[in-house]
Amino acid sequence: MSIKEIKKLGKDKCKKNFDKLIEMYNDDNCSAIEKREIVSSIGRQNDIDRIYNFIKANMFKRNYMDVVYQMFRTTLVYYKDERFKELCEQMKKYYKNEVMDKMYEYKLSPKFDCKRLHDSSIDKPMILFGDSSKTLKTIADGDINLIFTSPPYYNAREYSDYINYKKYLDELRKVFLECNRILQDGRFLIVDVSPVITKRPGREYASIRYPIHFDLHNILLETGFYFVxxxxxxxxxxxxxNRIGGYVQTKNPLSYKPNCVTESIMVYRKNCNFLLDENIKKYTLKDDYVPNDEHVDRSNVWKICPVSSKKHPAVFPDELCRRILKYYSFKGDVVLDPFAGIGTFGKIAYQMGRIPVMCEINEKYVSVMKGEKIYDVISTSSNR
Ligand SMILES: C[S@@+](CC[C@H](N)C(=O)[O-])C[C@H]1O[C@@H](n2cnc3c(N)ncnc32)[C@H](O)[C@@H]1O
Structure with a gap:
């Protein structure tokens, strides 16, 4: 029987259809997809006692998890009925499954209303001069709508000098913890990173490559984000x-070092117990709401030329900032770069009608941003 026909049996509620659904469920040739749909159609029937008995009899039998989830969903739908509540709690305890925990949390937590997402108290572009793990403390909880940044390189450029890689990650953790506090619930933190290599002191030493994005992933999970x-x-x-030159000459196995043409743009969302739809609704419900233009970057590979600047050794290309702002923020949003450099992200954000907040520790780069004539408020942390 097709899925469409199984669905139809669920819509037409009667004893005959219930019998048919049970018969099909017990057929050994029934696939997992069909079984899941059958359980869903059984849950739609009118005979609550029979639904209860069906789940009770089958909930702990060996089955595909999709089928179990559907039974669990049915117990959540009828949770107010003490008998289903008991089944639901038993299943949760028995399976100890994170997907079921999420379903439970979503279904039973009070419905979230997007009106609870407050408007930011920040209404002017700002520069926060100093160590962002400290300067960000001046920003109120949930006042930022998007964070995009590229962290300082680990001992790879003139502006960073850490005792060791662990210390470097600890410093980043402090900043991302603050980022989590000031980011509005359900909004995005996006980090541009690529592995870095530390210079070797001489040819007799091996150079060390650090896969920052792998380590950063765990830090972001720990500080209250989830991967998107x-x-x-x-x-x-x-x-x-050029890293491939040596191999091209020798063709020796093991000496292969491909040219690294990519950086990872890691997209994370701040943990919350409501769907993204609520964040979007806050804007689309407004009378003057206008969605994005027609052009869509369809895949997760963005081909963009890097740019160089005499003022800073590692700047974002404008186009990268433009896309991040277009896809992850709305007009009027307050957007933050906690490691701002010369503020490329802030400049494009301002052009696109967002309110930039830029944090930078190096006075030279702060001066460049000041020259943009965008920022009204320049705040300096006393403890740089
Ligand atoms: C990769 S660069 C960012 C460049 C930037 N995307 C641009 O387009 O100009 C990282 C910046 O973080 C700054 N930085 C490093 N540690 C910092 C800290 N603790 N607080 C604030 N800024 C910091 C560095 O001075 C550097 O300019």
Missing amino acids: DEIIWEKPEPSVP
């Missing part, structure tokens, strides 16, 4: 350092 997407920023090969 990885977008790959792909650069043209001639624009990146």
Whole structure:
């Protein structure tokens, strides 16, 4: 029987259909997809006692988890009935399954109303001069609508100098913890990173490559975010350092070092117990709401040329900032870069009608941002 026909049996509620659904469920040739749909159609029938008996008899039998989830969902639908409540709690205890825990949390927590998402108290572009793990403390909880940044390189450029890699990650953790507090519930934190290599002191030493994005993933989970997407920023090969030359000459196995043409754009959402729809509704319900233009970057590979600047050794291309702002923020939003450099993200954010908040520890780069004539408020932390 097709899924459409099983669905139809669920819609037409009668004893005959219930009998048919049970008969089909017990057929050994029934696939997992069909079984799941059958359980769903059984849950729609009128005979509550019979639904109860069906779940009770089958809930702990060996089955595909999709089928079990559907039974669990039915117990949640009828949770107000003490008998179903008991089944639901038993299933939760027995399976100890994180998907079921999420279903339970979503279904039983009070319905979230997007009106609870407050408007930011920040209404002017700002520069916070100093260590962002400290300067961010001046921002109120939930006042930021989007965070996009590229963290300082670990001992790879002039502006970063950490005792060791662990200390470096600890410093990043402090900043992302603050980021989590000031980001509105359910909004995005996006980090651009690529593995870094530390210079070797001489040819007799091996250089060390650090996969920052792997370590950062755990830090972001620990600081209250969950993973949403990885977008790959792909650069043209001639624009990146040549690592393949040695292999091309020798063709020796093990000496292969491909040219790294990508950076990871790690997209995370702040943990919350409501769906993204609520964040979106806050804007789409407004009378003057206008969605994005027609053009869509369809895949998670974004081909963008890097840019260089005499003012800073590692700046974002404008186009990268434009796409992040277009896909992850709305007009009027307050957007933050906690490691702002010369403020490329802030400049594009301002052009696109967002309110930028830029944090930077290096006075030289702060001066460049000041020159943009965008920022009204420059705040300096006393403890830089
Ligand atoms: C990769 S760069 C960002 C460049 C930026 N995307 C741009 O387009 O100009 C990282 C910046 O973080 C700054 N930085 C490093 N540690 C910091 C801290 N604790 N607080 C604030 N800024 C910091 C560095 O001075 C550097 O300019």
